[in-house]
Amino acid sequence: MDHARVVSEPGPAIFRRLWGTGLLDAGDMHALAHLGWERREVKARNPFDPGENLCILSSGFGFRQRNTAGGVHSFVSLIVPGDICSYVFVTGNASQPVFSAATPCMLMQAPLQTVSLLCEKHPNILAAILSNLAVDKSTTEELVTSLGCRTALERVAHFLCEVEFRLRRMGLVDNMQFQFQLTQAEIGEYLALSAVHVNRTLQELRRRELIRTQGARISLLDRDELQKLAGFSLDYLQDRVQHRAAARFDA
Amino acid sequence: MDHARVVSEPGPAIFRRLWGTGLLDAGDMHALAHLGWERREVKARNPFDPGENLCILSSGFGFRQRNTAGGVHSFVSLIVPGDICSYVFVTGNASQPVFSAATPCMLMQAPLQTVSLLCEKHPNILAAILSNLAVDKSTTEELVTSLGCRTALERVAHFLCEVEFRLRRMGLVDNMQFQFQLTQAEIGEYLALSAVHVNRTLQELRRRELIRTQGARISLLDRDELQKLAGFSLDYLQDRVQHRAAARFDA
DNA sequence: CGTTAGCTTGAAATCTGTCAATGATTGTGG
DNA sequence: CCACAATCATTGACAGATTTCAAGCTAACG
Numbered sequence: 001m002d003h004a005r006v007v008s009e010p011g012p013a014i015f016r017r018l019w020g021t022g023l024l025d026a027g028d029m030h031a032l033a034h035l036g037w038e039r040r041e042v043k044a045r046n047p048f049d050p051g052e053n054l055c056i057l058s059s060g061f062g063f064r065q066r067n068t069a070g071g072v073h074s075f076v077s078l079i080v081p082g083d084i085c086s087y088v089f090v091t092g093n094a095s096q097p098v099f100s101a102a103t104p105c106m107l108m109q110a111p112l113q114t115v116s117l118l119c120e121k122h123p124n125i126l127a128a129i130l131s132n133l134a135v136d137k138s139t140t141e142e143l144v145t146s147l148g149c150r151t152a153l154e155r156v157a158h159f160l161c162e163v164e165f166r167l168r169r170m171g172l173v174d175n176m177q178f179q180f181q182l183t184q185a186e187i188g189e190y191l192a193l194s195a196v197h198v199n200r201t202l203q204e205l206r207r208r209e210l211i212r213t214q215g216a217r218i219s220l221l222d223r224d225e226l227q228k229l230a231g232f233s234l235d236y237l238q239d240r241v242q243h244r245a246a247a248r249f250d251a
Numbered sequence: 252m253d254h255a256r257v258v259s260e261p262g263p264a265i266f267r268r269l270w271g272t273g274l275l276d277a278g279d280m281h282a283l284a285h286l287g288w289e290r291r292e293v294k295a296r297n298p299f300d301p302g303e304n305l306c307i308l309s310s311g312f313g314f315r316q317r318n319t320a321g322g323v324h325s326f327v328s329l330i331v332p333g334d335i336c337s338y339v340f341v342t343g344n345a346s347q348p349v350f351s352a353a354t355p356c357m358l359m360q361a362p363l364q365t366v367s368l369l370c371e372k373h374p375n376i377l378a379a380i381l382s383n384l385a386v387d388k389s390t391t392e393e394l395v396t397s398l399g400c401r402t403a404l405e406r407v408a409h410f411l412c413e414v415e416f417r418l419r420r421m422g423l424v425d426n427m428q429f430q431f432q433l434t435q436a437e438i439g440e441y442l443a444l445s446a447v448h449v450n451r452t453l454q455e456l457r458r459r460e461l462i463r464t465q466g467a468r469i470s471l472l473d474r475d476e477l478q479k480l481a482g483f484s485l486d487y488l489q490d491r492v493q494h495r496a497a498a499r500f501d502a
Numbered sequence: 503c504g505t506t507a508g509c510t511t512g513a514a515a516t517c518t519g520t521c522a523a524t525g526a527t528t529g530t531g532g
Numbered sequence: 533c534c535a536c537a538a539t540c541a542t543t544g545a546c547a548g549a550t551t552t553c554a555a556g557c558t559a560a561c562g
Contacts, residue, residue: 068393068482072396072400073396074399077392088385091381091382091384092378092385093491095489096385097392127343130341141317141328142319144395144398145325145327147395147399148440148443149324151517152517183539183541184540189399192398193518194518195540196520196543197519199543200518200543231319233319236346239344240345434509435509445551446509447509447551447553448549451550466559503562505561509556510557510558511556513554514551514553515551515552516550516552518548519546519548519549521545521547522543524542524544525540526539527538527539528539529539531537532534
């Protein structure tokens with residue numbers, strides 16, 4: 001049984017992530033689809049501040065980047081298609097990291113006021129957004145675990161497992177293969193490794209025949225083994241886990 | 252000007268953190284105080300799962316601990332008095348880290364249903380809770396920055412600056428001194444350092460005359476210098492930063 | 503007064519970073 | 533369509549921060 005299978009849903013693919021919470025019905029999806037979204041392009045390597053808009057990444061990859069006083073900056077979360085770019089519109093707290101495009105990105109945004117009205121009429125949508133927020137938080141916490149407890153090899157393996165799952169959930173993985181347009185320097189910045197060491201680590205994964213790369217395309221040759229190496233469990237990536245005792249891994 | 256000064260507020264000290272958001276009025280505080288809280292004691296080194304209750308730490312220190320499949324476990328956030336122990340009651344997402352008491356702890360909790368009704372009548376309370384959630388998220392993101400970009404010395408210094416601020420906000424700091432009952436092993440588990448290295452790092456801070464310890468009591472001898480060393484800015488700890496361009500440090 | 507948990511210290515091992523140079527790939531303008 | 537530039541990947545040698553191991557020390561506590 002494939003927990004991350006693509007469920008047929010009544011709406012554009014960009015809302016698949018919200019639909020995946022299992023909290024929405026067809027009416028909610030219809031309302032979402034007709035909210036009057038504004039499209040917005042962001043060039044690779046450019047920052048973008050969604051302000052108080054609800055902003056969903058439609059295509060491309062990005063990070064939330066945290067800039068501190070001392071010139072220190074680091075990526076705190078990876079944003080893939082379907083993800084909400086910023087939760088300021090929910091929490092009202094402005095001192096948050098800013099979205100930074102890694103590849104050319106297409107975003108969809110809607111102003112806070114519109115979203116507020118939408119949530120009043122469709123409380124399930126608010127619940128879905130909060131569930132996404134929780135998963136986002138949980139993902140950053142898992143990153144803390146990675147940085148704290150895992151070696152470079154485990155860290156990179158774990159990262160690949162996570163990306164595969166999140167892209168598969170959006171229907172962007174084809175037979176364990178997916179487009180992965182991040183530079184090794186960017187992966188390093190996210191995983192707190194130097195670009196050089198990311199390179200060596202990827203080589204080691206290739207040597208062990210766990211992954212294969214062809215340009216920007218990557219395939220996981222032995223996902224089970226990779227997950228085992230990484231200590232990867234998809235618990236932290238799932239919305240509303242109702243039965244925690246259920247099977248943890250895909251078939 | 253002291254940004255973290257204790258404002259006189261209409262309610263028990265335990266709600267000082269929520270009051271500090273600046274979103275509540277006297278009526279909200281009154282409603283909070285009379286919610287029918289249940290006291291709950293947790294022994295040192297014991298875990299506690301708040302489930303879907305709103306649960307606020309009243310005294311003691313704790314961590315949110317994340318346990319993953321491979322036996323890997325790490326602390327992802329520090330909980331001090333006034334902090335909400337778990338946001339499951341907001342997000343509905345159960346696959347979250349569990350509270351783990353470092354010292355003997357006293358908690359106050361109220362069931363989800365009661366809290367829901369409260370928030371319907373007092374929407375500002377929901378806003379305050381969401382603001383706390385945002386700060387909590389932000390704090391974990393800052394931890395990512397620490398683990399990724401800071402040396403052991405900077406990391407420990409940063410941690411001390413953060414704790415001092417958070418305790419001061421709750422009125423628990425007296426002339427740069429506060430009770431700090433964590434073992435070096437626990438600090439290490441949070442900052443991804445070995446207990447041995449935490450020890451050496453604290454020695455270095457003492458040698459530089461930035462801190463002094465007397466038993467479980469610690470005093471920051473030169474907070475400015477410590478903050479400078481750590482690259483500490485309190486942006487990420489504050490609720491609803493309205494004017495981002497304002498001065499960043501305390502006087 | 504013994505026991506236990508926590509703190510301190512030293513030496514050796516190791517992972518990862520830095521530096522520097524060389525290939526490979528991609529995109530672009532002529 | 534090719535040549536050039538720029539970015540990215542790769543490789544090797546070396547340095548350094550942090551971990552691990554092992555042992556003694558201290559202090560709190562029953």
